[in-house]
Amino acid sequence: MKVGTTNSVEYEFYEKAGEDDGDDFAPYVVNRKAVSVEGLHYSVPLYPSWKLGLSRNCASRNILNNVTLHVPDGTLMAIMGNSGSGKTSLLDVLANRAVAGSKVKGEIMLNGTECTPGMMKHSSGYVLQHDRMLPNLTVWETLMFVSHFTLNEKESSKEERVQTVIDKLGLSHVTDTRVGNEHTRGLSGGERRRVSIGVQLVNAPSVLLLDEPTTGLDSFAAHNLVLLLKRIAGFGVTILLTIHQPRSDMFRLFDGITILSSGELVYSGPARAMVQHFNSLGYPCPLYANPLDHYVDLGTIDYRSESTQLKTSDSVESLKKSFMESAIHSETQKQIQYWKSGPRENVVFYRTKANKHEIMRRMIQRLQLNLSRDSSALTMRLSQLFLFGFFMFAFFFRIGSNQNSMQDRVGFLYEISCGPIFIGMFNAIALFPTMRDMHYRESRDGFYNSWMFLCTYIAHVVPFAMLASVIFATFTYWAIGLNPQVVRFVFFYFNSLLLHLAGELIGIGMLGMIGDPTLANSVCALIISISCLLASGLVRSVESLPTFLHLLSYLMIHKYASELFVVNEYSGLELDCPQQGEMCIFPKGDIYLEQYYPNAIKNFDRNCAVMWFYTLALFALVIGIFQVRTKVLH
Numbered sequence: 242m243k244v245g246t247t248n249s250v251e252y253e254f255y256e257k258a259g260e261d262d263g264d265d266f267a268p269y270v271v272n273r274k275a276v277s278v279e280g281l282h283y284s285v286p287l288y289p290s291w292k293l294g295l296s297r298n299c300a301s302r303n304i305l306n307n308v309t310l311h312v313p314d315g316t317l318m319a320i321m322g323n324s325g326s327g328k329t330s331l332l333d334v335l336a337n338r339a340v341a342g343s344k345v346k347g348e349i350m351l352n353g354t355e356c357t358p359g360m361m362k363h364s365s366g367y368v369l370q371h372d373r374m375l376p377n378l379t380v381w382e383t384l385m386f387v388s389h390f391t392l393n394e395k396e397s398s399k400e401e402r403v404q405t406v407i408d409k410l411g412l413s414h415v416t417d418t419r420v421g422n423e424h425t426r427g428l429s430g431g432e433r434r435r436v437s438i439g440v441q442l443v444n445a446p447s448v449l450l451l452d453e454p455t456t457g458l459d460s461f462a463a464h465n466l467v468l469l470l471k472r473i474a475g476f477g478v479t480i481l482l483t484i485h486q487p488r489s490d491m492f493r494l495f496d497g498i499t500i501l502s503s504g505e506l507v508y509s510g511p512a513r514a515m516v517q518h519f520n521s522l523g524y525p526c527p528l529y530a531n532p533l534d535h536y537v538d539l540g541t542i543d544y545r546s547e548s549t550q551l552k553t554s555d556s557v558e559s560l561k562k563s564f565m566e567s568a569i570h571s572e573t574q575k576q577i578q579y580w581k582s583g584p585r586e587n588v589v590f591y592r593t594k595a596n597k598h599e600i601m602r603r604m605i606q607r608l609q610l611n612l613s614r615d616s617s618a619l620t621m622r623l624s625q626l627f628l629f630g631f632f633m634f635a636f637f638f639r640i641g642s643n644q645n646s647m648q649d650r651v652g653f654l655y656e657i658s659c660g661p662i663f664i665g666m667f668n669a670i671a672l673f674p675t676m677r678d679m680h681y682r683e684s685r686d687g688f689y690n691s692w693m694f695l696c697t698y699i700a701h702v703v704p705f706a707m708l709a710s711v712i713f714a715t716f717t718y719w720a721i722g723l724n725p726q727v728v729r730f731v732f733f734y735f736n737s738l739l740l741h742l743a744g745e746l747i748g749i750g751m752l753g754m755i756g757d758p759t760l761a762n763s764v765c766a767l768i769i770s771i772s773c774l775l776a777s778g779l780v781r782s783v784e785s786l787p788t789f790l791h792l793l794s795y796l797m798i799h800k801y802a803s804e805l806f807v808v809n810e811y812s813g814l815e816l817d818c819p820q821q822g823e824m825c826i827f828p829k830g831d832i833y834l835e836q837y838y839p840n841a842i843k844n845f846d847r848n849c850a851v852m853w854f855y856t857l858a859l860f861a862l863v864i865g866i867f868q869v870r871t872k873v874l875h
């Protein structure tokens with residue numbers, strides 16, 4: 242069969258099984274695109290190495306060298322090669338996701354038109370190696386939310402699309418099953434991979450890129466998945482996937498095969514021409530050997546010893562050279578030239594974006610749905626603060642008004658200054674990483690921006706923080722017996738709430754800077770501990786600190802929160818004095834304030850304002866961190 246359906250060019254190597262299926266992706270049509278890559282070079286920056294003197298040298302490493310390939314529309318191309326050969330890097334560059342600071346040279350084209358940065362992004366879907374979905378949503382909900390984020394259509398037509406995707410992916414029997422993950426029971430690994438593919442298919446992409454979609458699946462499930470991809474290619478989608486050690490019977494499912502070795506081509510062309518190509522070079526595939534494994538091995542340098550390295554690198558070099566001189570390579574080049582000489586593509590972006598308010602409404606709905614089904618997360622959000630307060634009560638019991646209660650009050654206020662902020666931070670570290678990783682994937686897919694994600698995330702967190710703080714403050718304040726005025730209770734509540742939210746924001750911000758949650762946790766714990774110790778004034782008076790630490794305390798939230806707590810509790814407080822003849826050091830709380838917090842009463846209104854401002858500033862900072870982070874990622 243001839244390929245190049247729009248333009249009748251001879252390119253007889255490829256056979257597109259899909260076209261004969263007579264199947265389509267109704268109710269929507271795939272905008273068919275052939276993918277061409279010409280002379281692609283890709284290098285990434287390595288760590289800067291410091292030379293003697295003041296000049297800085299940023300070394301770089303070549304990952305891909307002179308890669309040229311052509312994938313006709315509606316075909317399935319497997320990209321293979323040994324580990325580190327550049328497969329994922331090739332997909333990343335194709336998907337316009339080269340790492341920051343890298344250099345990309347060469348041309349990437351869709352139907353012969355050179356891709357602008359947005360063109361591939363809008364025409365393709367990229368299925369990453371790791372599924373990043375919310376575990377507590379069902380398959381139907383997962384795909385429906387994607388349709389809400391990306392399509393501007395009637396509800397019924399979105400439902401029709403999602404149903405089509407579910408049917409085509411063979412997921413009808415698990416439509417209402419939760420997606421699950423390693424901690425939550427749900428779909429099997431193979432079904433979850435299909436949902437990841439479905440997430441990309443909702444938008445009917447012209448090109449589908451998949452990074453090792455079969456990893457972690459048993460060989461039967463892996464085979465079924467590739468079979469499914471073959472069917473999807475049959476609907477007109479051009480598919481490129483990287484794959485490790487495919488079963489030999491997958492060979493006939495691939496229309497095209499690319500084998501990379503150290504970022505260079507050993508082979509790229511029609512699958513059924515591959516055996517002939519290697520035969521002609523004097524490398525026939527041994528009987529009963531898997532040709533896919535065999536040719537990948539041929540392109541691999543054996544580093545076990547110097548002699549094997551020398552021998553294999555010579556043969557790999559000769560394979561690369563022979564391929565560049567082969568008829569298949571020149572046919573690929575001809576095909577690319579043919580498409581390039583055709584009319585320029587009018588770039589039609591298939592995504593019709595939903596409006597921002599609708600996307601944000603749906604994002605909150607999705608977060609709430611996910612949390613409402615996650616009983617441990619829900620319990621964590623609502624009960625941790627209360628349990629902390631209950632423990633405080635068990636520890637301090639009724640605080641009383643004798644002279645000893647001064648010491649108890651100081652200890653209690655210190656704990657109250659530190660507890661809510663730590664709990665907020667722990668909530669973020671435990672619950673946010675799943676959302677963050679999904680956000681990275683979805684923002685790269687162009688669903689929404691970081692600020693939209695963070696606004697909705699915080700909007701979803703605030704009601705829980707308010708409720709948890711109300712329960713905590715009401716119980717703790719009255720059970721322990723703090724200054725019994727309602728207005729003071731209200732101040733106590735808001736101060737605890739803002740500290741709790743600040744902790745959540747510090748955790749989120751740190752997770753924006755540090756990928757590993759465990760490391761983010763320890764850095765946050767360190768920062769908050771320092772803030773409690775240094776700026777609360779409850780361990781050592783801030784006034785008595787060395788100037789540098791004193792100035793530093795102004796940057797810390799505990800400077801303001803603790804002053805508010807102590808003024809709220811001590812101003813106007815009357816304490817009992819012991820029997821005559823014994824010293825009464827603090828007959829009034831105001832004496833304590835004068836001694837340790839001389840300006841706290843004067844600064845009360847300022848501190849209230851600073852607490853709100855501080856929390857908002859933290860929020861703005863978090864948005865900034867994620868804006869930069871996603872820019873770097875993109």
Ligand SMILES: Nc1ncnc2c1ncn2[C@@H]1O[C@H](COP(=O)(O)OP(=O)(O)OP(=O)(O)O)[C@@H](O)[C@H]1O
Pocket residue numbers: 285286287302304322323324325326327328329330331340
């Ligand atoms: N950002 C980067 N910085 C430094 N080196 C990189 C970077 N990205 C990729 N590399 C290097 O480029 C080479 C190719 O990486 P790539 O992940 O594309 O290989 P791969 O063929 O997909 O490997 P695998 O099959 O093991 O996933 C590797 O040696 C890798 O270490």
